[in-house]
Amino acid sequence: MNLIGEKISYKPDEQFHLNDVSFNFKKGNLYTILGRTLSGKTTLLKTIAGLLNPDQGSISFEEKDFIKIPVWERNVAMVYQQFINYPHLNVYENITFPLEQRKLSPEQIKKDVDEALKTVGLVGFENRKIQELSGGQQQRVALARSLAKKAKILLLDEPLVNLDYKLREQLREEFKRIFSEGLSQDTILIYSTTDPQEVMELNGEVIVLDEGKVLQKGPAKEIFENPSNLKVAEISNDPPMNVLKGSKNSKNLNFENISLEIPNHFKNLEDRDYNFGIRASEIKLDENGEEFEIELAEISGSETLLHLKRGNSKIIALIEEVMNFKIHEKVKINFNANKFYAFGEDEKLVSSPYGGTNG
Structure with a gap:
């Protein structure tokens, strides 16, 4: 079933953070939210994750009212722009942590973690401390933790923004491979960015956001070739x-x-x-x-x-x-x-x- 948002608005102060936003995200697909800083991208992802409640509008998933489902019951994983890992745990323990909370068997946990480590290219790093890793490796740990969770909705909030230029280029290429090979056909992937080049390389469906409002939706190529107005251009x-x-x-x-x-x-x-x-x-x-x-x-x-x-x-x-x-x-x-x-x-x-x- 699709993840459907209808006329979502969120106005915690005098400015709209989301203004009449609608979407229809299908399983097995990649969606990119493109917008400048403070355009509403993070707010939209947090609303889907249940970390914020909209003032108006609805979100449904698998024919259920998603807004009424508590955060901990939503099958959602989120990777932030900051490298959010548990500093006192090693790589393997960082990835197993959410799986242990779900009371999975040790055999299932090992299988899921090994698969995630292979997907993100961190096999052999299991016993490394987080402090021993580069920024790019730390972000891969965060991604591996989300992949191992096998969430039905995977949210990535500008995951490359805090990396240097060369590392961004490298991980952008790796993300393309990971998203094409390492995701279940049951997963909806939503990726936010300020970088048009990331949008073109990931090549999914795009929503262009500005000041909380949707300016244009469509395939990446269409947005690039035929921007609907000057702001989108x-x-x-x-x-x-x-x-x-x-x-x-x-x-x-x-x-x-x-x-x-x-x-x-x-x-x-x-x-x-x-x-x-x-x-x-x-x-x-x-x-x-x-x-x-x-x-x-x-x-x-x-x-x-x-x-x-x-x-x-x-x-x-x-x-x-x-x-x-x-x-x-x-x-x-x-x-x-x-x-x-x-x-x-x-x-x-x-x-x-x-x-x-x-x-």
């Missing part, structure tokens, strides 16, 4: 999609005294003002391009992020190599107009390079 890209206020006439696209040839997917657009969207990766250095001023040059791994300004417009260009620049230096760039998005003055999607519209 910003949230689902890192760095956020650049926005340029401009207009289209019968001959060109125009913004900041720059004219570009109209791309094919804009040919049928009305001649009027738009918010044009372009990803940082679709802006290239070009000595024959348009001049912008550098406000900041930021090296990120093997890439350089250029924060640029021209007139009233500020944009970010992603250069796929490490380069040195000076602040206030002038550079010339070119825009790939075939990858432009058009959003209306109401900020809703009008046209995308992938054929999507919001109408």
Whole structure:
């Protein structure tokens, strides 16, 4: 049976933490909650886990009113962004602890723990103390404990956020394998993140949350290619999609005294003002391009992020190599107009390079 939430709202203060949120999660599937910090992701997971009670709305699971079921009776496991383990216990004892509370036989406990250790790649670490483990290994212990529990609902609340960049990359790859190989078809997996790259790599169904409200639902690819509005376009890209206020006439696209040839997917657009969207990766250095001023040059791994300004417009260009620049230096760039998005003055999607519209 599905996990179904209908019109859930939670407002503990003057701000909504959840605002009319609905969902229908099916067994055997992965769902990702994407949103910025304080968007309501953790609140939603805690509501499903029973750690918070909503002010309005309902949650049902296996045709039962889930809100009325006490926390300890819900078959739910949760992995937090902090490394929550029992410091006085070794790895094996950390994983067995919740199983012992359920009065399982020693044989069943050993079988479930061995299986979980194998899934997360910690075979041979059974007797290690938690303090002897790296951050990534500690988070794997927490995940193994949740997997061994064989919960019907597995919640992961930004599990990679406190790890360094390289470890995040490594565990992201491992999580893809674990989620495809190590989960029962009876399990619903709900994974929250601020990172659009995690969403694309995990490749499940996505809910985009902002200020407690659902902005868009759909497959990861659809969210990336056809964001329903400017806010979704910003949230689902890192760095956020650049926005340029401009207009289209019968001959060109125009913004900041720059004219570009109209791309094919804009040919049928009305001649009027738009918010044009372009990803940082679709802006290239070009000595024959348009001049912008550098406000900041930021090296990120093997890439350089250029924060640029021209007139009233500020944009970010992603250069796929490490380069040195000076602040206030002038550079010339070119825009790939075939990858432009058009959003209306109401900020809703009008046209995308992938054929999507919001109408």
